[in-house]
Amino acid sequence: xxxxxxxxxxxxxxxxxxxxxxxxxxxxxxxxxxxxxxxxxxxxxxxxxxxxxxxxxxxxxxxxxxxxxxxxxxxxxxxxxxxxxxxxxxxxxxxxxxxxxxxxxxxxxxxxxxxxxxxxxxxxxxxxxxxxxxxxxxxxxxxxxxxxxxxxxxxxxxxxxxxxxxxxxxxxxxxxxxxxxxxxxxxxxxxxxxxxxxxxxxxxxxxxxxxx
Amino acid sequence: xxxxxxxxxxxxxxxxxxxxxxxxxxxxxxxxxxxxxxxxxxxxxxxxxxxxxxxxxxxxxxxxxxxxxxxxxxxxxxxxxxxxxxxxxxxxxxxxxxxxxxxxxxxxxxxxxxxxxxxxxxxxxxxxxxxxxxxxxxxxxxxxxxxxxxxxxxxxxxxxxxxxxxxxxxxxxxxxxxxxxxxxxxxxxxxxxxxxxxxxxxxxxxxxxxxxxxxxxxxxxxxxxxxxxxxxxxxxxxxxxxxxxxxxxxxxxxxxxxxxxxxxxxxxxxxxxxxxxxxxxxxxxxxxxxxxxxxxxxxxxxxxx
Numbered sequence: 364x365x366x367x368x369x370x371x372x373x374x375x376x377x378x379x380x381x382x383x384x385x386x387x388x389x390x391x392x393x394x395x396x397x398x399x400x401x402x403x404x405x406x407x408x409x410x411x412x413x414x415x416x417x418x419x420x421x422x423x424x425x426x427x428x429x430x431x432x433x434x435x436x437x438x439x440x441x442x443x444x445x446x447x448x449x450x451x452x453x454x455x456x457x458x459x460x461x462x463x464x465x466x467x468x469x470x471x472x473x474x475x476x477x478x479x480x481x482x483x484x485x486x487x488x489x490x491x492x493x494x495x496x497x498x499x500x501x502x503x504x505x506x507x508x509x510x511x512x513x514x515x516x517x518x519x520x521x522x523x524x525x526x527x528x529x530x531x532x533x534x535x536x537x538x539x540x541x542x543x544x545x546x547x548x549x550x551x552x553x554x555x556x557x558x559x560x561x562x563x564x565x566x567x568x569x570x571x572x573x574x575x
Numbered sequence: 576x577x578x579x580x581x582x583x584x585x586x587x588x589x590x591x592x593x594x595x596x597x598x599x600x601x602x603x604x605x606x607x608x609x610x611x612x613x614x615x616x617x618x619x620x621x622x623x624x625x626x627x628x629x630x631x632x633x634x635x636x637x638x639x640x641x642x643x644x645x646x647x648x649x650x651x652x653x654x655x656x657x658x659x660x661x662x663x664x665x666x667x668x669x670x671x672x673x674x675x676x677x678x679x680x681x682x683x684x685x686x687x688x689x690x691x692x693x694x695x696x697x698x699x700x701x702x703x704x705x706x707x708x709x710x711x712x713x714x715x716x717x718x719x720x721x722x723x724x725x726x727x728x729x730x731x732x733x734x735x736x737x738x739x740x741x742x743x744x745x746x747x748x749x750x751x752x753x754x755x756x757x758x759x760x761x762x763x764x765x766x767x768x769x770x771x772x773x774x775x776x777x778x779x780x781x782x783x784x785x786x787x788x789x790x791x792x793x794x795x796x797x798x799x800x801x802x803x804x805x806x807x808x809x810x811x812x813x814x815x816x817x818x819x820x821x822x823x824x825x826x827x828x829x830x831x832x833x834x835x836x837x838x839x840x841x842x843x844x845x846x847x848x849x850x851x852x853x854x855x856x857x858x859x860x861x862x863x864x865x866x867x868x869x870x871x872x873x874x875x876x877x878x879x880x
Contacts, residue, residue, distance in 0.1 A: 374665055375657045394675040401674045406664035407656055410648040428674070443614075447621050450656045455617045458649045459610070462641065507593075508600035519637040526597035527640065529647060536650045537636050537643060539619065539629060556590065570589045 373399055374450045382449070385436055393432045396439060400428050403450060409461035423464065427457055503568055510562040518555035525552055601640050608638050616646075620653055 373379050381399060385392030404424045408415075412423065431439045442452055511519055517538060524534045531545040538548065560570065611631050618624040619632040635642045655661050692698055 372662050372665075374662050397674050398670050401670050402665045402668040403656075405668045407652060407661055410651065411644075425674070445617075445621070445623070447617075448657050451621070451653050452613075452617055454652045454656050455620070455649055456613050458645060458652065459613055459616075462645050466641075504596055504599050507596045511597065511600065516633055516637050520633070520643075522597055523601050523637070523640070524643065526594040526601065527643065528594075529643075533647050533650075537646060539633065556593065559593065560589075570592055571586065573592060574586070574588050 374403065375448050377444050377446060377448055379449050382439075382442070385439070389436070393436065396432065396436075397428045400424070400431065400453070403453065404457065407454070409458050411458075411465050412461050423461075426464075427460060430460060431456075503573075506563060506566045506568055507559075510559055510566065513562060514555065514558060517551065518558065521548065521552045521555050522559060525556075605638050608635065608642075610642065611635050616649070620650060 379396075379399060381392050381395035383392075384395055401424055404427065405420075408420060412420065415423065438456070442449065511522060514522070520537050521534060524537050529537070531548045534548045534552070535543070535545065563570065611628075615624065615628045615631055618628050624632065632646075636646060692701065
């Protein structure tokens with residue numbers, strides 16, 4: 364077994380041996396891939412599925428393995444060596460499948476309920492009496508959405524990421540490789556917020572009016 | 576900037592409210608959102624995405640809350656998947672034997688929806704419905720065809736007359752569709768096949784000593800009468816009255832025990848008859864001449880079955 368620090372470890376290989384075996388002995392190649400996939404998905408399951416029970420995860424891993432090996436390993440053969448570890452490609456495809464899988468079993472509101480206890484914002488303690496606000500609230504949300512659309516893509520991403528409580532490092536991930544530093548992301552976020560408030564004021568929305 | 580704006584800039588509660596408004600506005604993923612391809616996502620993470628790929632990912636991130644979550648999760652996984660900790664975890668996993676024997680579900684030659692048809696709750700109404708359709712449509716059709724053919728027979732119509740009448744729609748009883756001309760042929764064919772079967776595979780053959788032809792010496796019709804021992808006529812074959820020596824006229828046979836009247840245009844020079852009666856040894860065939868006073872036996876032409 365390669366050392367955990369070895370570059371030859373299956374997790375770090377750009378072209379694991381089972382990809383070659385597939386061409387010579389399909390059954391053995393599939394079996395070796397299945398072992399690799401099982402170990403990786405047990406060691407680092409997709410975050411969205413970490414709440415699964417052991418049995419659910421076992422079933423899901425089997426589904427994933429079959430997804431890659433079905434139809435003469437059609438999906439597995441789509442892999443191209445770009446000089447990066449095979450495991451990175453595998454994790455990306457698996458995460459995508461995990462989201463598809465998760466979407467099947469939960470509605471959008473169920474997924475977002477944990478992020479927002481009051482999906483329509485009504486009842487928020489900082490809001491004024493709901494009876495006064497409720498009729499205006501959907502209109503304000505519409506104006507917020509319209510104002511965000513007018514802003515730069517960077518502001519759109521920063522404002523939404525901040526609203527979803529991502530940390531600065533995660534915001535930089537969303538912004539891409541040229542995003543700069545955490546401090547710069549924080550400064551950019553503050554500037555975007557000011558711009559949004561200004562746009563909302565132009566639309567006649569003064570947020571401080573809705574504070575208790 | 577107004578004082579009011581400066582005030583809200585300093586108030587964290589306004590930012591919190593703004594976040595909630597943004598979050599609410601972002602809850603619905605736009606209908607035109609398309610999940611980027613895995614290769615594009617990977618190139619974005621690996622820092623070698625081209626401008627178009629970069630733009631695709633940024634647009635998707637700006638549009639979909641779910642895709643933002645996916646990107647954060649995937650980035651986190653990618654940053655650790657080749658770490659020493661991940662390698663150690665990977666190596667410590669025990670793989671069950673069953674994983675290595677995983678095989679894809681056998682490819683079924685039928686589409687997935689066909690499986691639903693195999694359920695009894697679905698299949699039963701279909702079978703019952705099909706039977707109902709058969710009984711309601713095919714059954715009467717067959718009877719109607721049969722009746723039509725029988726009508727043609729009783730009317731002593733040959734095929735050309737029958738078809739002609741059918742096409743004109745002047746059948747005495749029914750306006751017969753053209754399709755029944757074909758049905759007539761099919762039915763007659765079946766009838767002949769049935770008789771041929773009977774003639775060749777059942778009963779006894781009237782071959783030994785039987786005349787292959789019979790001629791009337793008087794110009795009357797020659798009739799082969801088939802009677803049982805009690806003298807009851809169970810069938811007869813009639814030759815034309817014109818003294819033709821060929822037995823080529825219509826033959827009317829009564830086959831017990833079915834007691835079915837069959838109209839057989841046997842257009843042949845001679846006839847081998849096999850009688851599909853249950854006890855042929857009790858019957859006989861006589862050749863008689865049909866006169867005004869009835870049938871007259873012709874000596875020398877009596878054949879014991």
